[in-house]
Amino acid sequence: MARVPCDLRFLLIPAAFMFIYIQMRLFQTQSQYADRLSSALESENHCTSQLRSLIDQVSTKQSRILALEDLKNRQDQQLVQLKDLVHTFESKGIAKLTEGGQVPLAAVVIMACSRADYLERTVNSVLKYQSPIASKYPLFISQDGSNQAVKSKSLTYTQLTYMQHLDFEPVITERPGELIAYYKIARHYKWALDQLFYKHKFSRVIILEDDMEIAPDFFDYFEAAARLMDRDETIMAASSWNDNGQKQFVHDPYALYRSDFFPGLGWMLKRSTWDELSPKWPKAYPYIRLSISMAMGSSLGQFFSQYLEPIKLNDVKVDWNAMDLGYLTEGNYTKYFSGLVRQARPIQGSDLVLKAQNINGDVRIRYEDQAEFERIAGEFGIFEEWKDGVPRTAYKGIVVFRIQTTRRVFLIGPDSVMQLGIRKS
Numbered sequence: 001m002a003r004v005p006c007d008l009r010f011l012l013i014p015a016a017f018m019f020i021y022i023q024m025r026l027f028q029t030q031s032q033y034a035d036r037l038s039s040a041l042e043s044e045n046h047c048t049s050q051l052r053s054l055i056d057q058v059s060t061k062q063s064r065i066l067a068l069e070d071l072k073n074r075q076d077q078q079l080v081q082l083k084d085l086v087h088t089f090e091s092k093g094i095a096k097l098t099e100g101g102q103v104p105l106a107a108v109v110i111m112a113c114s115r116a117d118y119l120e121r122t123v124n125s126v127l128k129y130q131s132p133i134a135s136k137y138p139l140f141i142s143q144d145g146s147n148q149a150v151k152s153k154s155l156t157y158t159q160l161t162y163m164q165h166l167d168f169e170p171v172i173t174e175r176p177g178e179l180i181a182y183y184k185i186a187r188h189y190k191w192a193l194d195q196l197f198y199k200h201k202f203s204r205v206i207i208l209e210d211d212m213e214i215a216p217d218f219f220d221y222f223e224a225a226a227r228l229m230d231r232d233e234t235i236m237a238a239s240s241w242n243d244n245g246q247k248q249f250v251h252d253p254y255a256l257y258r259s260d261f262f263p264g265l266g267w268m269l270k271r272s273t274w275d276e277l278s279p280k281w282p283k284a285y286p287y288i289r290l291s292i293s294m295a296m297g298s299s300l301g302q303f304f305s306q307y308l309e310p311i312k313l314n315d316v317k318v319d320w321n322a323m324d325l326g327y328l329t330e331g332n333y334t335k336y337f338s339g340l341v342r343q344a345r346p347i348q349g350s351d352l353v354l355k356a357q358n359i360n361g362d363v364r365i366r367y368e369d370q371a372e373f374e375r376i377a378g379e380f381g382i383f384e385e386w387k388d389g390v391p392r393t394a395y396k397g398i399v400v401f402r403i404q405t406t407r408r409v410f411l412i413g414p415d416s417v418m419q420l421g422i423r424k425s
Helices: 004-097 116-133 148-155 180-199 218-231 271-280 304-308 330-343 352-357 370-380 416-420
Strands: 107-112 139-144 161-165 204-209 212-214 237-239 256-258 267-270 288-290 295-297 363-366 399-402 408-412
Touching: 107 116, 107 180, 116 139, 116 148, 116 204, 116 212, 116 218, 139 148, 139 180, 148 161, 161 180, 180 204, 180 271, 204 212, 218 237, 218 267, 256 330, 267 271, 330 408, 330 416, 352 363, 352 370, 370 399, 370 408
Parallel strands: 107 139, 107 204, 139 161, 237 288, 363 408
Antiparallel strands: 204 267, 212 295, 237 267, 256 288, 399 408
């Protein structure tokens, strides 16, 4: 019986070790759980911090959106006020310019954008000849955009009316690589012409760009041209510009020509024509022509040094109102012009310039296609460019210019023979 307590003691030893082992495992497990819980709490705190940061950012963005909306509303209000102010200026200007009861023959608008120095020279050139007849030709400046120098310069003139075209609509070009500026110009022209024809009710408008100078007989010419356009509805516009008006290619300040090519500088349009053009005006900016230009450009753009800088500005004050321009109506002109071409001596082959210079009188030269025209035009130094299948200044495919003062050169296209009844040679 004495052995029982001893055996129990031996049993208690493994039990004690087992208990200690279990306690250690429990402690180890609790430590792992504690570490995991700490990590979870730390992640939760990090997430909470990020969430608060995002909430702060959203709040900031919302504040900025509200600020931008408030700024837009203020700008919209300012725009409305500005348009009202412009309308007031226009109304006062129109009332002043048309006082006395005389109906204007045509409005004159100078298209401007961002060149205040050029604009000043153009305005001064126009006012020199317009001031004595201001009621006949009310003067406008139409500015595209908000260049402050141009606006300030425009508003210094009390003799004219200022208009401002503010266009905030984004431009989407139809073809890759197109210049946005051409779309802006087209929008400005349409807006300005709509304003002058439909808002101010002018029957004609003369359009000048902000880098032009005009000749002494500029307004007399357009007065005579207006009567001619009223007689002949086939004349879309009258222009005071000659693309081949360089001093070496012109001689006669009295010479007028019809043309199938629209030069787009210093031109006059009737409201009836604009009624047709306005609804289909192109999204991007794409007539009688004078032999010597009555408007001279000074733009530093394409072809300036070769073609524009040498343009001769007419210095002879022609009394156009005393002249009979009936030969320029459609039926008469075909007969008149074809007669001039028939009388010219045909030449061909090489050394055309030399041959033309050695002949006493007008000459005519045939070309078969655009490539040959460009080659011949390059030899003489006139414009080689075509637009939509028409050479610059051409009438029925015929381009005419002077060489060595009085003699004329006619470049005759393949279809000109049939259209004008000119014998092949």
